[in-house]
Amino acid sequence: MKTSKAHEQVTGFLFREKAATCALYLCALVLALGPMLGTSLAQDSRATLEGRVTDQHGGVIPKASIEVMSEDTGLRQKTVSNPAGLWSVRFLNPGPYQVTISAQGFKTVEQKGITLQVADDKRLETVLSVGATQEVVSVTADAPLIDTSSATAGTVIEGATLSELPMESRIAYLLAGLSPGAHLIAQNNNVPFMWSYNAASDVRVNGGRDRRSNEFLLDGMPNQHGDSVSFIPPADSVAEFRIMTNAYDAQYGRQAGATFNVELKSGSDAYHGSIYEHYENASFNANRYEFNHAIPKIPRPVAHYNLYGGTFGGPVIFDRKKTFFFVDWEGIRNKDPRNNSPLSLPTxxxxxxxxxxxxxxxxxxxxxxxxxxxxxxxxxxxxxxxxxxxxxxxxxxxxxxxxxxxxxxxx
Structure with missing residues (x-):
């Protein structure tokens, strides 16, 4: 009996030991794959900057210090190169950046004018020269970096385009027509206004069926209700947006048409704001040709349309170096009498x-x-x-x- 009990105790101990070992391996596997799973499921609108550090003979330089600084906010992110000389900094908001790379026994390289756009993945090839670390070699980017890590095709509509091109509707999504292969569906000769979700969604890309083939993202999050865009942000609050039309990464792919990835503005290290109004009045409009030649002549349609608002952003007072804010507000007043159809009142x-x-x-x-x-x-x-x-x-x-x-x- 004692031998049997001892055998049971040893067997139970071995079983618990194996179970604990399996659980330990499972936890290690989850911890190892967790970041990869999070990366694969995310649809991020932020950018990634990566690169490789080598010497003048092509040899890789491990443990080089890399500092990426936003020229808008002054925020700095640091990392070091791995044994293969590779490094990567993720989750960067679109905008201009400065990269500083240094290593012991080599001159410091400071590269400015690096512009990242929505969902970018740009790569830097940096060659360090032998010398004192205190010596700084400044490089100004004279040509935009090419995204060599992704085959995604598309067009980026930048903030300057949004602010300088005339937009009667003030719907940023309609500038998708500037992308090759994108076709805006006509709205029965009507001018789409800010509340026109159909007009904002009716874009066919590369022969796609209709808006049911598209996906709409806002700061990397789904912005879709059924087959239409859910929220149309004011044009002055949009930093830029990317229309991805083909060869999507694994993080995209629900749709057969295009992906519209909109990035909203964020605050910077200085206070900035704007006030605007778009005004439409019948006295400023030309009459229609058929109205002018009708007998008797038909007066121009009555129209009174006001779209106005403002934006403001900057650093938070109690943490000016790390915390920033941006707010926008927009209002619409529209008097558009429709007299072309009969209306009934209760008897x-x-x-x-x-x-x-x-x-x-x-x-x-x-x-x-x-x-x-x-x-x-x-x-x-x-x-x-x-x-x-x-x-x-x-x-x-x-x-x-x-x-x-x-x-x-x-x-």
């Missing part, structure tokens, strides 16, 4: 709850016909799949009356 009988004689009309082939009865059913009389027609009721206390709707109807 006296309808205001008193009698809908038995309510009717409407329809237009087919340019001919209006009717009357067509409007049948209103009482929801409290549901029996199976049928309901009874609403019976006239002139009692305002009837619980079927909505007091919110009743108040304006009786005035």
């Amino acid at each position: 006296l009988a309808e205001r008193n709850g009698d809908f038995r004689n309510s009717f409407t009309t329809t237009v087919s082939g340019g001919v209006r016909s009717g009357p067509i009865p409007i049948l209103i059913y009482d929801p409290t009389t549901l029996s199976g799949s049928t309901r009874q027609q609403f019976v006239a009721s002139s009692n305002p206390a009837d619980p079927r009356y909505n007091p919110v709707c009743l108040a304006p109807a009786l005035t």
Whole structure:
């Protein structure tokens, strides 16, 4: 019996030891793959800057110090090169950067004028010369860096383009038409306004079917409701955006058309702001050709449209070197009388709850016909799949009356 118990104890100990070892290996695997999984699932609008450090003979330089500084905010990020001389700094906001690379026994290289755009992945090849570390070699980028790590095709609409090109609609997404292969779908000759989600979404890219083939991102996050863009940011709040049209990275790929990746502005180390207004009035508009030649002449349509707002951003007072803010506000006032279709007001009988004689009309082939009865059913009389027609009721206390709707109807 003692031998049996000892055998059970040893067996149980070995089982627990193996289970603990498996759990340890599993935890190590999760910790090792966690960053990779997070990277593969993310759709980031921020940029990556990477590179390799070598000497004049092509030999790699490990443990070189790399400092990447944002010229907008002054924020600095540091790293060191690995044994292969490679380094990488991720999650950089689009904008201008300065890179300083130094290593013991070599001159320090300071490279300025490096511009990163939305979802960029740029690479620097840096050659260090033998000399004292205190000696600094300044390099100014005279040509933009090429993204050699990704085959994604597309176009970046920069902030200068957004602010300098005339945009009657003030919808930044419509500048996607500047990208090769992108076609904006006509909106029945109507000028799309800021609330026109259909116009902002109706872009066909490289022969894609329609907007159902596109994906919309805002600061790397999904910005989509069904097959349309969910939120249209004010044009003055957009830093830039990228239209990716082909050969997506693994982080993209839900769609068969294009990906619209919009990056909003952020605060910098100095205070900046803007105030704007876009005003449209009938007195500034030309009349339509057919209106001028009609007999009698038809006056130009009435239009009063105001779109106004402002932006402001900068450093937070209690932490000016690390914390920044940016806010924007936009308002719209639009007086656009539509007199090309008849409008109906409730009759006296309808205001008193009698809908038995309510009717409407329809237009087919340019001919209006009717009357067509409007049948209103009482929801409290549901029996199976049928309901009874609403019976006239002139009692305002009837619980079927909505007091919110009743108040304006009786005035």
